[in-house]
Amino acid sequence: MKKIILLSIVFLAISSCKKENQENGKLNIVTTTTMITDLVKNIGGDHINLQGLMGSGVDPHLYKASEGDVTKLVNADIIFYNGLHLEGKLVEVFEKMESQTKTPIALAEEIDKSTLIGSDYFAFNYDPHVWFNIAYFKQFAKKVTQVLSEKDPKNAENYSENEKQYLIKLDALQENIKATIETLPQEKRILVTAHDAFNYFGKNYAFEVVGLQGLSTATEAGVQDVQKLAAFIIDKKVKAIFVESSVPKRTIEALQAAVKSKGHEVIIGGTLFSDALGNAGTIEGTYIGMFEYNVNTIVNALR
Template sequence: MRRLLAFTLLLSLLVGCQSKEGTSPDSTTDQKQPEIELKYPIPVAATVGMVADLVKNVGREYVNVTQIMGSGVDPHMHKASRDDVQTIMNADLVFYSGLMLEGKMADTLIKVSRNKPVFAVTELIDEKTLLEPEDFNGHYDPHVWMDVAAWSQCVDAVKDALSQVDPKHADVYQKNAAEYKKELEQLHQYGLKTMQSIPEASRTLITSHDAFNYFGRAYGLDVQGVQGISTESEAGLKRINQLVDMLVKKNIKAVFVESSVSKKNITALIDGAKAQGHDIIIGGELFSDAMGEAGTYEGTYTGMLDHNFTTVARALGGTAPEKGMQGKLTR
């Protein structure tokens, strides 16, 4: 079983060692995490909303989680600000996703890991579960949370990390983790049911960038992104023309924008299809690299995926309750 060692992992992010052959996503050495004197609730910093939500659900009353990147923030492009660094320094523990999602924060996380525990939640995911797209230079696709069953494996990484740092409450973290995994299993089953309700000929999901590959694999959709996995890549005219031709040929009626990515490429697709006499609508806004607003149902991981499942199913001709799995959707 792989154990997290933040310095080694983050160094591998910088030198590009996350390859399929000969190395695992999280390299292993005998380096120990720095020891800390705990105070409750434990101050925790988490990079993105999906990670923060994991820690909140496992730690509950024993943690106070501060999320670094808020709603609508693109983690691929985010560089640590002075306030971000202060948030990290004020925390006793730091959690991040890993798999190069927060690549521009690598330097900051390396420095912090010398003085306090830093954990990647993806450390325990089975490598066989990870996708390695051809155009991603030997690295794994970091958008694992789009497959609820795969992301559920991250619950144990958080549970183990909190238990390691706070063994006094290990039994509580174990119980909380088990309860949360049951919730995630219900969410996964909802995703399977709603996506299977879409007519087979309509199961094509076109979005701004390739954040939905795990989503497509898990729930049976052909996923096409205008940009590559990282939003740093620019969409070329050739790629846009290819997708326009696909839209027309397959008579696809809806495409989707993302809450944390510019809409300009999706607009180009719609305009290109219209020029060929094919009208397309925006089927809705999906959450990809960031969740909804804090304090809302969509601002939780369950709400984020419930929204995506429900929005995609209804736009592509499937069946899903208007307010989602739990009747809580607000948008």
């Protein structure tokens, strides 16, 4: 019933709502995840009005749009979202908007599907956590620049320059990450987390990645899953496992307890930022800072 009511609100809002004029004449941009919000902020700078729907610690897999969110979406000139079913509960809202000539832009649709990681749990779907491949995030940056420039050609040169400077920073991030990870022996590169958010990271940096839950946090881990992973940790002599900021830590604590019940010890190596950035104003509150923080946390705990 709530879903029907919300979709009705979307239809009525799109049909009857007149976009409020912005006194500053800037584009109204709405984004979903904190990673995309940070990206668009870097490219758009002071030339856009930017509103992100999700905040720090928010799980995009489970996020539901409020009536206030619908108003933001309807009044937006451009909507950027991840796609690949990451924002699962927003998909119907976006589809409704598409049918009314407003087309939200799924940035992950720019990626060559043949290079994506498939899902063992959902047929014909892909792992949506693509931002953990920095090369993919660079593609996001290019797409955002293209769209902003087409919508606001008078500031196209500024968007292009901002993209250029941001790509330089992403190049530096790649080099720093590689150097840090190279200090960790290959046999210690086993990353155990709350859910499968780090597969692209593992693929790029030769980590064996194991998540207690599946690609979506909507998939619950059962007792057998915990026991099986506990046995894996003991067999592989994994030193540390990790909590995620957007996933309740009880799942990892249950895993730690299961390992202990078998007469072994594994520490919780820290909290990683997977589906959301950290608080605004902190190092982890930016994409680049989050990535560096995660890698330092992982390497220090496993080493």
